[in-house]
Amino acid sequence: MNERIVKVGLVGFGTIGSGVAKLILEDGDSIAKRIGVRLELACVVDIDTTTPRPVKLPDGILTNNLDRLLNDDSIEIGIELIGGTTIAKEVLIKMLQAGKDVVSANKALLAEHGNELYSIARQNNKCIAFEASCAGGIPLISTIRGGLTANNITAMYGIVNGTCNYILSNMTACDEDFSVALEQAQKKGYAELDPTLDINGSDSAHKLAILASIAFGCEINLEDVYCEGIEQISRDDIRNGNEMGYCLKLLAIAQKDKQNNVTLRVHPSFISKENHLSRVGGPFNAISIFGSAVGQILLYGRGAGMMPTASAVVADIIDVALGNSKTTFQNLSIRSKSEAGISIETIDNQICRFYIRIMCQDKPGVFAQLSKVLAEHNISISGLLQHEGIGPDNTVPVVIVTHQTLQKNITAALEDMEKLEGIGGKPACIRIVDIPEDKD
Amino acid sequence: MNERIVKVGLVGFGTIGSGVAKLILEDGDSIAKRIGVRLELACVVDIDTTTPRPVKLPDGILTNNLDRLLNDDSIEIGIELIGGTTIAKEVLIKMLQAGKDVVSANKALLAEHGNELYSIARQNNKCIAFEASCAGGIPLISTIRGGLTANNITAMYGIVNGTCNYILSNMTACDEDFSVALEQAQKKGYAELDPTLDINGSDSAHKLAILASIAFGCEINLEDVYCEGIEQISRDDIRNGNEMGYCLKLLAIAQKDKQNNVTLRVHPSFISKENHLSRVGGPFNAISIFGSAVGQILLYGRGAGMMPTASAVVADIIDVALGNSKTTFQNLSIRSKSEAGISIETIDNQICRFYIRIMCQDKPGVFAQLSKVLAEHNISISGLLQHEGIGPDNTVPVVIVTHQTLQKNITAALEDMEKLEGIGGKPACIRIVDIPEDKD
Numbered sequence: 001m002n003e004r005i006v007k008v009g010l011v012g013f014g015t016i017g018s019g020v021a022k023l024i025l026e027d028g029d030s031i032a033k034r035i036g037v038r039l040e041l042a043c044v045v046d047i048d049t050t051t052p053r054p055v056k057l058p059d060g061i062l063t064n065n066l067d068r069l070l071n072d073d074s075i076e077i078g079i080e081l082i083g084g085t086t087i088a089k090e091v092l093i094k095m096l097q098a099g100k101d102v103v104s105a106n107k108a109l110l111a112e113h114g115n116e117l118y119s120i121a122r123q124n125n126k127c128i129a130f131e132a133s134c135a136g137g138i139p140l141i142s143t144i145r146g147g148l149t150a151n152n153i154t155a156m157y158g159i160v161n162g163t164c165n166y167i168l169s170n171m172t173a174c175d176e177d178f179s180v181a182l183e184q185a186q187k188k189g190y191a192e193l194d195p196t197l198d199i200n201g202s203d204s205a206h207k208l209a210i211l212a213s214i215a216f217g218c219e220i221n222l223e224d225v226y227c228e229g230i231e232q233i234s235r236d237d238i239r240n241g242n243e244m245g246y247c248l249k250l251l252a253i254a255q256k257d258k259q260n261n262v263t264l265r266v267h268p269s270f271i272s273k274e275n276h277l278s279r280v281g282g283p284f285n286a287i288s289i290f291g292s293a294v295g296q297i298l299l300y301g302r303g304a305g306m307m308p309t310a311s312a313v314v315a316d317i318i319d320v321a322l323g324n325s326k327t328t329f330q331n332l333s334i335r336s337k338s339e340a341g342i343s344i345e346t347i348d349n350q351i352c353r354f355y356i357r358i359m360c361q362d363k364p365g366v367f368a369q370l371s372k373v374l375a376e377h378n379i380s381i382s383g384l385l386q387h388e389g390i391g392p393d394n395t396v397p398v399v400i401v402t403h404q405t406l407q408k409n410i411t412a413a414l415e416d417m418e419k420l421e422g423i424g425g426k427p428a429c430i431r432i433v434d435i436p437e438d439k440d
Numbered sequence: 441m442n443e444r445i446v447k448v449g450l451v452g453f454g455t456i457g458s459g460v461a462k463l464i465l466e467d468g469d470s471i472a473k474r475i476g477v478r479l480e481l482a483c484v485v486d487i488d489t490t491t492p493r494p495v496k497l498p499d500g501i502l503t504n505n506l507d508r509l510l511n512d513d514s515i516e517i518g519i520e521l522i523g524g525t526t527i528a529k530e531v532l533i534k535m536l537q538a539g540k541d542v543v544s545a546n547k548a549l550l551a552e553h554g555n556e557l558y559s560i561a562r563q564n565n566k567c568i569a570f571e572a573s574c575a576g577g578i579p580l581i582s583t584i585r586g587g588l589t590a591n592n593i594t595a596m597y598g599i600v601n602g603t604c605n606y607i608l609s610n611m612t613a614c615d616e617d618f619s620v621a622l623e624q625a626q627k628k629g630y631a632e633l634d635p636t637l638d639i640n641g642s643d644s645a646h647k648l649a650i651l652a653s654i655a656f657g658c659e660i661n662l663e664d665v666y667c668e669g670i671e672q673i674s675r676d677d678i679r680n681g682n683e684m685g686y687c688l689k690l691l692a693i694a695q696k697d698k699q700n701n702v703t704l705r706v707h708p709s710f711i712s713k714e715n716h717l718s719r720v721g722g723p724f725n726a727i728s729i730f731g732s733a734v735g736q737i738l739l740y741g742r743g744a745g746m747m748p749t750a751s752a753v754v755a756d757i758i759d760v761a762l763g764n765s766k767t768t769f770q771n772l773s774i775r776s777k778s779e780a781g782i783s784i785e786t787i788d789n790q791i792c793r794f795y796i797r798i799m800c801q802d803k804p805g806v807f808a809q810l811s812k813v814l815a816e817h818n819i820s821i822s823g824l825l826q827h828e829g830i831g832p833d834n835t836v837p838v839v840i841v842t843h844q845t846l847q848k849n850i851t852a853a854l855e856d857m858e859k860l861e862g863i864g865g866k867p868a869c870i871r872i873v874d875i876p877e878d879k880d
Contacts, residue, residue: 023590023733030592034657036771131587137734139587146586147571147579150463150754152470217474276740279719282879286738293463293751294577298726300716300738302878311733314590322771324764331476331762438742439722 003038006321009069009100011091012081013046013053013062016105016132019310020079022055024317031314037321039314042075043068054306066091070098077320079313080104085112092117096124101325103316105132105309108197111206115219118334127329129316134207135160135285137308138301139315144215144289145328151291153215156254157435158287159280160207162304163198164230164250166190166283168268172238172248173281178231190283190304200229201250201266208252212264215289216256217333218340220264226347228267237357237428240385240399246270246355247278251433256342263345269433270355277435288435296438348408353382353432356402356410358417359395359424366422367398373420377413379405395424401432443478446761449509449540451531452521453486453493453502456545456572459750460519462495464757471754477761479754482515483508494746506531510538517760519753520544525552532557536564541765543756545572545749548637551646555659558774567769569756574647575600575725577748578741579755584655584729585768591731593655596694597875598727599720600647602744603638604670604690606630606723608708612678612688613721618671630723630744640669641690641706648692652704655729656696657773658780660704666787668707677797677868680825680839686710686795687718691873696782703785709873710795717875728875736878788848793822793872796842796850798857799835799864806862807838813860817853819845835864841872 008024010017024031024041032038044062069075078095080102082088088109095102102121104110110117110133121128131141135158144153159165163185170181182199185191197203205225213220230250238248251269256262271278276298280286285303290296302308319325337343360366374381383401390396402410410429417427448464450457464471464481472478484502509515518535520542522528528549535542542561544550550557550573561568571581575598584593599605603625610621622639625631637643645665653660670690678688691709696702711718716738720726725743730736742748759765777783800806814821823841830836842850850869857867 019733027590027592027732031590034773035589036773137731138737139583142582142587143579146759147582147755148751149474149758150467150471150751152467276719279716291577291751292467293459293747293754295742295745295748296740297578298738298740300736300740302735305735307733308735311588311590311731314733315587318589319586322767324767327762327764333474333476 003032003036005038005040006077007040007042007075008077008079008317009043009045009072009075010041010079010081011045011066011069012083013044013048014081014083015306016309016313017044017046017081018053018055019306020081020313021057023310023314025055031318035318035322037318039317039321042072045069066094070094073099075100077317078102079317080106081313085109089113093120096121096126099124099126101126101320102128103313103320104128104130105313107133107203107206107210111209111222114210114213115334121329127320127326129320129325129329131316132309132312134210135287136303136305137311138285138299138303139312140211140287140299141214143297143299144211145332148289148291148294148297151293153289153291154256155290156211156215156287157277157433158252158285159249159277160252160285160287160303161198161204161250162283162285163191163195164204165280165285167199168230168233168248168250169281171233171235172242175235175239177235178233199231201227204250204252204266208254208264208266212254212262213334215254216262216340216342218335218337218342224264224344226265226267230268233268234428236397237355237430240357241270241355241430244383244385244401245273246432247273248430249277253433260342261345262342263350265347265350267431269431271433271435275435275437290436350407351404353404353434354402354410355430355432356400357428358398358400360398361422361424362390362394362396363422369420369422370398370417373413373416377409379409379413393424443472443476445478445480446517447480447482447515448517448519448757449483449485449512449515450481450519450521451485451506451509452523453484453488454521454523455746456749456753457484457521458493458495459746460521460753461497463750463754465495471758475758475762477758479757479761482512485509506534510534513539515540517541517543517757519757520546521753525549529553533560536561536566539564539566541566541760542568543753543760544568544570545753547573547643547646547650551649551662554650554653555774561769567760567766569760569765569769570650571756572749572752574650575727576741576743576745577751578725578739578743579752580651580727580739581654583737583739584651585772588729588731588734588737591733593729593731594696595730596651596655596727597717597873598692598725599689599717600692600725600727600743601638601644601690602723602725603631603635604644605720605725607639608670608673608688608690609721611673611675612682615675615679617675618673639671641667644690644692644706648694648704648706652694652702653774655694656702656780656782658775658777658782664704664784666705666707670708673708674868676837677795677870680797681710681795681870684823684825684841685713686872687713688870689717693873700782701785702782703790705787705790707871709871711873711875715875715877730876790847791844793844793874794842794850795870795872796840797868798838798840800838801862801864802830802834802836803862809860809862810838810857813853813856817849819849819853833864
């Protein structure tokens, strides 16, 4: 086969950048055999040209001069692996304007400025491919846009942040406190020194915004996504939930009903231990997608890490090199919400079941008051758990599981509960998500 | 957006054909909005034009005259959903020669005559898309060729036949005999009246041949796949395995070692209950794929049925209509084994652990003889199970689990065991497959 050579330039020589360089340099032969195109790494741009990386570049490739990439017309594809939303945005736009197709793994950038960037790409007759922005090595975006394209996608339930899943899995398995599990995740390299964006749910929200915009064919802003993190999760709640048949996961959820009302939310979620997602452990990601024709599809794999993410970036580079990304991007129809007829439902109007833990003083009448508050807000009790034995401050945890309830009713009830005498502090409240299982 | 119209013709108006017609007719608007291309069902060809189907076609579309499709130059894409390997092959070739790109869901045809058909397609500058041939609605082929294209794929472990999985799941859950579970599957519509091709493993072997040829980029013939079905499985063995921590599945397995030795096999397999595949129940399919960069990926979904399979067929039609399939097909590099440097390992030289159940007469010396036979064939015992109590014919089942053993040693040992006095009939032997789990 007559190999075509496609030159690529990479900006951002961190962990993922090193993985991409490694794949192109070390597996270039076998990739060329498989696809008939040879990828040539023409330059790697980074402000830091001295720190050793886990891959050895050929001499003269590493530079701190972006213009070398921009001005070299033989470079067809620019790879943005800088991260962040400021310099990365500038670089991405410059690459498009210099006539390069672009591959990016930057979920924050695409979630916040995707529409603007897509439009600049279209003006320049170029494309942006961004498989690696969501769930690392799992081919999620190509599945939604490709394999499931004949489907009306009605729901997605995903574990899309490996850091949170690692922490929650360890808290569950070892009955550990959040802080201990976080430290462990940092030691293992699964959490950054500043883990804020992961543990507060922002990273999952970024990914959900990107995935939902593709699945529903409509512009999604970050503000459309309700977001709660895992910082406040107590191991007591994980243990109680476990006893009641639930497993705690940080879920990113997108749902579209028949009236095209869309709900988008990221929050800690109790799910049935029988659900496939409950078995997704450690730093792994998985997502259940529901399509009108296909039913349920589940994809599982590594959502982060050097080589899994590089696998997705290089798959995108190949897709661009073969010309497929251009077609896909040209046909990527992301309309405004009004054009798509879609409205976003606020969290207040969402309905689910709730797990509530209230620290009650061990004296007569406290539970009667609690029950009264619930009744006043039209909340029906589905399950109760109170173990015998009293804590050091003369309080006992009472766990209430509700039937399907409107969020705003729960919010109001929790406020009223806090004011009751005999209640120790703010009740803990975790949503129970009943993921439908496609059964025979 | 200015919609382009792409006319398609469908041959074979059975279950899947009805699903495809339904999707194109009923969801044509939303598909057009998503992809900017409107699919128009120009004709449906079947010898039976009278039996009612679950979809109403527009007047004048249904015909028993294939030439209407072949001679209509405005029809760009032909869909082959006839099944079987005789008429289907003729029709597929005629469509290619008449200048149509082709979409097919016919695993038997592609597994047996794929190389010939691909070559005819290339001669006519047309493409064949066949996502629906493997694992129904799960986008498996596009994942291997697309999302994982930067990877050297080293192994695949799949549950790719829903009929067998339904039967084995029911035998396990209800402690049922094979014949009872098969009848149940037939009642539910998960097994055909003649279920031979499903239960003898052929259907899984067809799919494995197609998947392996794409994953390894090399021609795979059906004869390269070792194949055993589930007809001989006894519920006693499922129960014993269960007690020892195993779950029985019909697995399709492809492995490639560093020397490019490839093993391809379909057989009943005991897998750890902790493995994700053990939780794939009922008629569902799932496959674990191991790639050099991505690590482990798992895909799960419906492997059969009208709408899930139609979902994959229509995704292929869209891919062809957008022009992506042509690029993918042109770059589909399937070399001969010698060109690819691949050699197929025979089953005799394969190594795994084995579960053996021997019906022994309850008298002194029988187990000593068994142990001697195992020792003579260099087989080491890893686990033993013998329950107290004697069966009606004065025999007791003795279960032996071996360490890693060469297949030919087991085969020889089983032959020797049968000849022993005090042994009741042929021992039952099931392979134990230790699927690697990509852990943190």
